[in-house]
Amino acid sequence: MIYLQPARHKSLRGISLIEAVVYLALATFLVTGVVVASYPLFTNTERQSKSTVQEMEAANVTQKILNILNSATSISAPVVGAQGSSLTTVTPLGTVTVTNTGNEITVNRGSGAIPVHSDRVAMTGLNFSRIAGGVGEPDSLVFVFSANGVPISAVTRYVKN
Numbered sequence: 001m002i003y004l005q006p007a008r009h010k011s012l013r014g015i016s017l018i019e020a021v022v023y024l025a026l027a028t029f030l031v032t033g034v035v036v037a038s039y040p041l042f043t044n045t046e047r048q049s050k051s052t053v054q055e056m057e058a059a060n061v062t063q064k065i066l067n068i069l070n071s072a073t074s075i076s077a078p079v080v081g082a083q084g085s086s087l088t089t090v091t092p093l094g095t096v097t098v099t100n101t102g103n104e105i106t107v108n109r110g111s112g113a114i115p116v117h118s119d120r121v122a123m124t125g126l127n128f129s130r131i132a133g134g135v136g137e138p139d140s141l142v143f144v145f146s147a148n149g150v151p152i153s154a155v156t157r158y159v160k161n
Contacts, residue, residue: 053120053121054121054147054148054150055147057117057118057120057121057123057147058121058123058145058147058152060116060117061105061116061117061123061145061147062152062155064107064116065087065098065143065155066155066157068087068089068091068096068098068107069089069141069157069159071089071091071092071093071096072089072090072091072096072159072160073089073090073091073092073160074089074090074160075087075088075089075090075130075141075159076088076089076090076095078128078129078130079130080130080131080132080139081130081131081132082129082130083127083128083129083130084127084128085099085100085126085127085128086098086099086100086126086128087099087128087141087143093109094109094110095109095110096108096109098116098126099113099126100123100124100125100126100145101113103119103122103123103124104117104119104123105117105123105126105145121147121148122147122148122149123145123146123147124145124146124149125144125145125146125151126143126144126145127143127144127145128141128142128143129141129142129143130142130159133158138158138159138160139158139159140156140157140158140159141156141157141158141159142154142155142156142157143155143157
């Protein structure tokens with residue numbers, strides 16, 4: 001005679017309510033952890049983007065002022081030993097004036113003032129100082145300004161007497 005052994009039966013009941021609550025709690029902790037960990041990444045990226053734009057705009061303004069000084073044959077204002085909020089130079093193409101009006105640094109080449117940066121960054125506190133050079137040395141021009149309230153390092157340029 002052949003005896004058949006009963007097969008092992010798997011439970012067909014599914015999961016219990018307690019197991020479902022435990023799995024749901026674990027999934028909630030996992031999703032919450034991912035969201036909390038990724039939040040600083042998104043906010044830090046936005047801050048870095050604003051800082052990068054600010055630095056790029058400040059570098060752009062600095063370079064434009066240096067280009068104007070490079071093409072200048074003489075400087076009308078500020079005079080030696082003085083300082084002021086505007087720079088007036090004479091170039092082969094005419095008079096060029098750089099001023100700070102409100103939150104803009106503008107260049108006027110005789111046809112009206114044109115901003116030299118975007119309106120995303122407020123440029124304020126533009127100041128030019130002209131310092132007399134020693135015997136046989138050229139005068140120097142120092143300029144400073146602020147981008148969104150952050151002071152930009154003073155830039156010194158030797159100029160023709």
